[in-house]
Amino acid sequence: MEPSSLPVPRGLAFVGPGIWLKGNLHCHTTESDGAVSPSEAAAGYAALGHDFLAITDHDVITDPATVDGHGLVLIPSVELTAGGGRLGTQFHLLGIGMAPGTPLPGKDSPGAVSSAWLRAHGAATFVAHPHWSGLTTDDLLGLEIDGLEAVNAGSTLDSLKGDAFAAWDDGLLRGRAWTAIGTDDTHWHSIERGRAWTMVHAPARTPEAIVAALRAGRFYASTGPExxxxxxxxxxxxxxxxxxxxxxxxxxxxxxxxxxxxxxxxxxxxxxxxxxxxxxxxxxxxxxxxxxxxxxxxxxxxxxxxxxxxxxxxxxxxxxxxxxxxxxxxx
Ligand SMILES: [Zn+2]
Ligand SMILES: [Zn+2]
The missing domain is CATH 2.60.40 (Immunoglobulin-like)
Structure with a gap:
């Protein structure tokens, strides 16, 4: 039973009306270094019973209008490369919900600049696989982001560096209101598909509603349980x-x-x-x-x-x- 006087703290996904939608927010195709076409990628996730998919090719926004979505909600998105990690490493920034055709910042643009740019262009913005990238917490603290990937299944399979719970908690401890998604980072030459996902509580089954729910923290993520x-x-x-x-x-x-x-x-x-x-x-x-x-x-x-x-x-x-x-x- 829910107390009648319960306040609704930011980030609490389970309050209010909406529908639960399951999806993957990190996926590559032949538009960058993935092994299947965008339409084949959509078919692969439709077969798992997912509701939505963000195709996040490297430094290019794949236009959903050119893709057979097989009934999925396709969210135009990108995995943007950025520079400026203190140890010489790069940032990979997921921008979920970008207008196709938008000219993107260059790969050498500093992470702080590119992350702010993504958010200013309306994207829900998450740091991909910070452990795999060799990023420090200080690197992450300099970004303007909604949050990070707490689990990236591809990086877990590839190097056992797909987990970022410690970095997430470190950011929370330092006052950042970060949220954390789970993703597959599917490249289609391993077994990443369907290992990690994000459950979004959205008012409608549209890209705009899903992106707004992501920005508001109205989601949880999983590698198995509900x-x-x-x-x-x-x-x-x-x-x-x-x-x-x-x-x-x-x-x-x-x-x-x-x-x-x-x-x-x-x-x-x-x-x-x-x-x-x-x-x-x-x-x-x-x-x-x-x-x-x-x-x-x-x-x-x-x-x-x-x-x-x-x-x-x-x-x-x-x-x-x-x-x-x-x-x-x-x-
Ligand atoms: Zn990446
Ligand atoms: Zn990726």
Whole structure:
């Protein structure tokens, strides 16, 4: 049950009307270094039951009007190369929702300039695979972005450098209101397709509505589980943070705050597996109601370091360690 006085913090995807749409926001085709045509790429995602696809070829916007979308919502997009990483590395910036034909900044344009340019042109803007790129948190802090890829399946398969949860949390700790998508970065010569996706809560099945929802943080992302609902509220006396989560069957559910602050839940039988027959399915939960004591350490647990603001983000993980994660909920 949802408290009637619940505020709607920025980034909370699960409140209000809308439809849930599943899609991939990072995909290459023969327009750059992918192995299949744009229409074949759309067919590949339609076959997975996805609702939308962003074709993000390198430094070129593929015009959806030239593509057989096989029923998908195609969002004109780009993966823009930019320069200026402090260690000499490049940025790859996803611009989701760009007018086809828009002249793009050059590959040597600094990341700070190109990211601001993408957002000024209406694109939801995410840093692709920061770990794979060799970017530092300082590099990311200099950008104007909506967020980053917390999971890039292609980079995970290619080098085990597709995960950016630590960089994301570092940015949140330093006061950035970043969100985090999951993508395949499909090139079609590996097995990336369908490994990571983003669930958008949008008012309509259109590119414009999906991009607006991405910019507003109205989404979660996953490599397996589903998050059906979550909300968070501080008690009137300020002493307790209540967080409600409901999910598909999972091994564990997490509430993560800044720094070392976190809470987790799992099925009671998961701690006494000796009591469970070896051939029994592992015990799962499908939700949890957390009550977190905000006064525990006397210093404002779950408070950001020096930002005067606090947040939590919710995640869950199945027994294969596939996970789903929400955007931060700020207080
Ligand atoms: Zn890239
Ligand atoms: Zn890519």
């Amino acid at each position: 998050i059906h609902d979550t909300w968070a509220a501080v008690s009137d006396d300020g002493a307790t943070l209540r967080v409600h989560v409901s999910t598909s069957p999972v091994a564990s559910i997490y509430v993560s705050g800044p720094g070392a602050h976190s809470a987790m839940a799992y099925h009671p039988d998961a701690t006494r597996l000796s009591a469970v027959p070896v051939d029994a399915p592992p015990p799962v939960i499908q939700g949890h109601d957390f009550e977190i004591d905000l006064r525990r350490d006397g210093k404002g647990p779950f408070a950001g370091e020096g930002t005067g603001r606090t947040h939590v983000r919710v995640s869950c993980m199945d027994w294969y360690q596939r996970r789903a994660w929400t955007n931060p909920i700020f207080f």
